[in-house]
Amino acid sequence: YPREHHASKVFVHGRDADEQYDYIIVGGGTAGLTVANRLTEDGKTTVLVVEYGQLSNSASITTVQGGFMGMSDTTLLYDIQSVPQTNLRNRSIAVLAGKVVGGSSAVNAMMTVRATAADYTRWGSFFSAGSHWSWDGLLPYFKRALTFVPPGAAVTKSASITYDTSYWGNTSGVYAGWPSFQYPGTTAQMDAFKGIPGVPFVKDSGSGEPGVYWYPTFMDPSRVERSYARTGHHDKAANRTNYHLVTGSRVLRVVLNGTTATGVSFVPVSSGPSSSNSSSETVVSARKEVIIAAGGIHSPQVLQLSGIGPRKLLSSANITTVVDLPGVGQNFQDHPMIQATFMYRNFTLHPSPEDAFLDRNFSSWVDTVWAANRTGPNSIATGNAAAWLPFPVISPRSVDISSALAAQNHTLSLPPDTDPTVAAGYRAQMLSYAAALNNNGTAFYNLVLTGGNTNGILVDLHPLSRGTVNIDPTNPYTTEPLVDYRALSNPLDAVIMADLIRFTRRYHMDNPLTKAWAATELAPGPETQTDEQFADYLAETLSPSEFHPAGTCAMMPRELGGVVDEELRVYGVRGLRVVDASVFPTLPGGNTCQSVYAVAEKAADLIQYGPPKAVE
């Protein structure tokens, strides 16, 4: 019977899908649902999204408070451990990625930030000076991606929040909102950066400049709930007859006719990770294109299982190479999180986040205002203030470290059998970073502020080490890919991170504006002073991931190891694109979700209208 008779266009069985669609999107996550919504807005273009996870209304997704509910709910996450990290005392690290409709946007910590203009212009620089992958080329899509709802007047005034709506849009179903409350300590901790010469302060997080600033939360301010790709895009498209979603289904591979993508093959997840020749396999064909949006960990897996990837790897897994594309699964990047723990003995700014646990009057007020009208501290996710600072501001050795990076034999930091094109791309990235390390346009340092008596999260925004995400040759179809961060494989990473910790120490311990709080350094501890001691400490404690996997299907020229071109089309294949964090050639210096939305919005235009006309 005709599909129109189905009440719902969300299927739990692949067999209910049509035989053919204009576009098939692999992965109903952050990017996939954005593209699906845009492509179906005309009411005609037919799109099928195939998603591994389920539609979920779990409170772990919707709850804003604290920002960590989603990532604590293992039913919403893939179960992947990295390979033991050679440079981290053989520790394995949990690889977190959302396994639900909405993808990682359903489980993330809701920090809503953009990186610096230089970071986006770097992407295009690997192609040409006039590339449309630049800050100016992306800004319209950042505006399309989110609806900015300013903070309320009272909290704006009491916390001295600054913002500038000219960097934001108001048409998207995904919201950048603000809590109705801020702890006074947050403003004080921001102001304390004025005790260090040269630290810039920025009016709005969307301006593309590094500095200390306020940023919003992925939150629908009217409901005070998470705003994400499911609410902002799937829910908008769900009543269109030309939008179909099949859940609980894992795409095994792209179906190719020669080197043209003609569809996808998928299996139900409930039957367990299936073999390549499962009888439960469903094949659906695409009239126009297949778009892979399975995220930084799984997009390279889908390509490799389809015979698109490094020939040597594919043959070791008994997969016929259709296109020998050495970059697939290489160039893997994530933001390292550095442990540096300081505690204030004399933090006198109240109420503080600690008071929500320790002060019964305050905690009962917190509960009361939340129950009454969803206001107060429970509307705060991970916080809204941080420092994002350029390397010359934080390190007295920026010139030397920049020169050392430029002079490196870059290939030595890569796996021994790295393809020359991938090595050439790595070298291009390192030369770009060498310039950035000695320049005030790119942020390398990120300290997220808590407003409380302890410091927040310290992040290296531009790691130099590159890892790999490859199928397991012994069991390519039935196991998760082998995720290797190759943490600290570029020796300069530890040197840079040592200076990030030294700067944090200076902020807390040697700063006229934090002095009264009387900080104690708990980790690494005052005895850690030399680069060698810091390297030792990092090997013991570093987390190579802030859950921002990227780079594994890089948008770079093919001769630089790229996987997709500037229109996000996979090299050597017709009718196949990748649209998600895996196409970032280098990490943006900030949490990645807003960048994924912007890239997906731009991709929807590229798919529908082709590249922008060059401006003469």
Ligand SMILES: Cc1cc2nc3c(=O)[nH]c(=O)nc-3n(C[C@H](O)[C@H](O)[C@H](O)COP(=O)(O)OP(=O)(O)OC[C@H]3O[C@@H](n4cnc5c(N)ncnc54)[C@H](O)[C@@H]3O)c2cc1C
């Ligand atoms: C725990 C956590 C905290 C984070 N915190 C923040 C934050 O505070 N701020 C921020 O900006 N960013 C944050 N991020 C990062 C940000 O959420 C991601 O970068 C972004 O959502 C990635 O979007 P994506 O489209 O690339 O992938 P995803 O959104 O992960 O989408 C990929 C989708 O593909 C599906 N899929 C995978 N393989 C297959 C297959 N074979 N067949 C079918 N479907 C498949 C997945 O189930 C998933 O739904 C966080 C991420 C995590 C995991």
